[in-house]
Amino acid sequence: MGVLAVLPLFLIIGDVMFKGVSAIVKQLGSPWEFLAWLPPDPLADRWGVGRLLVGTLYSLWEFLTRLPPDPFADRWGIGPLLVGTLYMTALGAVVGFIVGFPIGVYIGEMRKEAFANVARASVNVLVEFPTITIGLFVYAVFVFVIEDLNRTLLSPLSEWLTSALGDGVGQFIGPLGGYNAYAGALALSIIMIPYVALVTASAYASIPDSIREAAYSISGREFKAMFIVLRKAVSRAVLTAALLGTAKIAGETAPLLFTALGNIYYAPFTQATAAIPLWIWYAAQTPYDVQIESAYGAAAVLLVIVLTLFAVAKLAAQKR
Template identity: 30%
Template sequence: MSRLLIWRKLVNGVMLSLTGVCTVLTVAALFAILGLLIYNGGKSLSWSFFTQLPAPPGELGGGLANAIVGSVQIVGAAALIGIPIGFFAGVYLSEYEDKMFASVVRYVADLLNGVPSIVVGILAWALVVKPMGGFSGLAGSAALSVMLIPIVTRQTEQFLREVPLSLREAALALGANKWKMIATVVVPAGSKGVLTGMILGVARISGESAPLLFTALSNQFWGGLTEPTASLPVMIYKLATSPYDDWNRQAWAGGLVLIGLVLIANVSARLVLARGVSVPRG
């Protein structure tokens, strides 16, 4: 056996081992996080955790019902703002990619994707919170929607580009105009991928705390979107940094609930994507 062949086999074995170790470390990190959350947070999970308000300082019990509902409200409002804007922007980038304005929009979307969340929070505080005269859940939704828009935009563009060109040409050959073709052929064909991008985008913003610290702040009681609103990420931060052991345990439980919701969203997105790109019929 030549030295060159031995060397190639050695390099192949080393690289295979290295990639295997890196893969194991990646999976181990995920299971370590889940294990810690389950071990420390599972003890505090109960029916009262999902139905009661946080207990006063120094008292045992209570729950994070207001934070769970507040997170749903804030993220839901952010999705109502960000998803339509991101979707139509993604459609434009996919179908009018040769336009100069499309290049500008794509560049801006990439820039927004890279902006730190705390910077988004500061900007939302200056542009929304101060003019409104106080913190509110709506301000938090506005901040999160800014983070959601570029994610949905780029995901929509990516999946609509995967729709075969032949479908577009067939629709145009049958006499459909540009927007008729987009609405009845392109979007339905790429709908599963687009939906996947939307789900992943919502999952991405649901765990953000920095923007909400500057906009929605928090609330120990029930609150609407027009006033300071509790949210899981901010409440976890407050409980984790408190000097009370029971609050620390509830922070672990809140983290377990939050990562559980994110995992469900990610698994749902993967299941939708696994069904592939649909082709309209009829």
């Protein structure tokens, strides 16, 4: 029975990793390709391993920065996808943690208040909400505010910043398009908030009363007691929650469908942005072999990211 529970997991990871890694390896090609490009070296035998390593790393870097394939391409990579996913996930995770952590502290520390129960119920509901509705909500909000926001705030701001700091700012701040990375990050952060809040709340609720009283008695102010002294007691659980939440939002697709939309080029973050899950969703449904292969390759990379975050979180939770 226990084996049955984890069997699909191994089947899925095995399938995705096998097909994905073989697709990636096919893209990497032979490291000798790069070496042939170097001047011939009389000491090739002695430095063979080092040159091989450099060649492999170089072609891996090529793979990580190249564009995803159109139907007739034969070399492809995951460059824009990786950049978009990392940017939106990092932004969403930071915002989600900053808002979610105090909510968790409130629910965990002030359990006796009536409003805390309301907040707890709302967090429980939001963590279960269908993620696509959150994407739709952010889409509707952005449609509502975007014109005014661009006209009154973002255009002047970006002009001023561009004149002060140079053109690079335009990649990050500027008049927003209908689909942009910030909408995606906002949707991801809304998914992250309740997740972090729930774990933080249960961690704070499990602090023994003796420690809680000691914390309040030595720290003087409530803020210090809650956020500095008591935080140390639960920092490990909260760190785990943050990492698991990040792993969760890194793989979310539905909230990004109408907010980041997806892209196959490097684009400013104020325009439609690519993401690995979006590319998997799009490419797996095309009839072209090369795109399906690239979906598997991208899925393998996504799986590596998620598994790494998950493993780090579990290890951080266990070390005591």
